[in-house]
Amino acid sequence: MAVVGVLALQGSFNEHIAALKRLGVKGVEVRKPEQLQTISSLIIPGGESTTMAKLAEFHNLFPALREFVQMGKPVWGTCAGLIFLANKAVGQKEGGQELVGGLDCTVHRNYFGSQIQSFEAELLVPELASREGGPETFPGVFIRAPAVLEVGPEVEVLADYPIPSNKVLYSSSAVEIQEENAVPEKKVIVAIRQGNLLGTAFHPELTADTRWHSYFLKMARGYGEWTSNTTVAVSGVDLSSDKQTRYDLPIFR
Numbered sequence: 001m002a003v004v005g006v007l008a009l010q011g012s013f014n015e016h017i018a019a020l021k022r023l024g025v026k027g028v029e030v031r032k033p034e035q036l037q038t039i040s041s042l043i044i045p046g047g048e049s050t051t052m053a054k055l056a057e058f059h060n061l062f063p064a065l066r067e068f069v070q071m072g073k074p075v076w077g078t079c080a081g082l083i084f085l086a087n088k089a090v091g092q093k094e095g096g097q098e099l100v101g102g103l104d105c106t107v108h109r110n111y112f113g114s115q116i117q118s119f120e121a122e123l124l125v126p127e128l129a130s131r132e133g134g135p136e137t138f139p140g141v142f143i144r145a146p147a148v149l150e151v152g153p154e155v156e157v158l159a160d161y162p163i164p165s166n167k168v169l170y171s172s173s174a175v176e177i178q179e180e181n182a183v184p185e186k187k188v189i190v191a192i193r194q195g196n197l198l199g200t201a202f203h204p205e206l207t208a209d210t211r212w213h214s215y216f217l218k219m220a221r222g223y224g225e226w227t228s229n230t231t232v233a234v235s236g237v238d239l240s241s242d243k244q245t246r247y248d249l250p251i252f253r
């Protein structure tokens with residue numbers, strides 16, 4: 001059976017495993033390079049990308065992660081995970097940080113500002129809705145989130161987020177100007193796909209809506225079908241042996 005791994009160095013890996021469990025899939029925690037050989041798709045969670053990169057370096061994971069991506073295996077990066085998968089990141093801490101790369105895009109690491117500028121927004125997700133059904137919008141949870149600034153020709157944009165072009169002006173006079181002149185909106189990209197790589201700037205694992213997880217599982221199953229006869233079991237998996245009740249985590253939204 002194709003196995004879904006979740007990089008478990010730091011950040012919201014438990015929450016991803018809990019979301020997979022809600023779909024009847026057992027996610028496997030990955031911490032060592034050799035474990036990548038035992039999985040067929042990987043989720044890189046959100047968290048803090050600099051810390052995660054330091055831990056990945058410490059465990060000598062970067063070469064194995066790059067090889068995994070280059071083999072065409074499905075990988076989904078959420079938030080810090082999206083930063084990991086980007087070919088280029090800006091707004092990094094001094095000295096930068098190592099990236100896995102693969103997604104032909106540039107991300108801004110803290111595009112929306114600091115932790116207190118975290119927010120929730122209903123995102124228009126036509127492609128997700130057409131594949132997975134359900135509403136045309138998805139509850140986006142943005143925690144000190146990155147955004148995608150530029151994408152290459154192979155990249156498909158799955159969601160963007162409209163922001164007023166003067167969003168940094170918060171004084172009351174600025175708000176009045178905005179109302180009078182109807183400042184045009186600018187869109188920033190927050191979900192992309194390039195072949196077997198998926199990236200979201202927000203945190204679907206913190207919501208009850210499992211459509212991004214099931215979308216990714218279909219990518220993973222598709223890969224399994226191309227390369228072997230194995231498939232991801234998306235239902236009917238016996239998880240009763242999973243004694244780790246910590247995966248029954250509360251859902252944020």
Ligand SMILES: NC(=O)CC[C@H](N)C(=O)O
Pocket residue numbers: 045046047048049050078079080081083109110143144145146
């Ligand atoms: N929620 C997140 O994953 C935040 C990512 C954060 N902006 C970083 O640089 O790592």
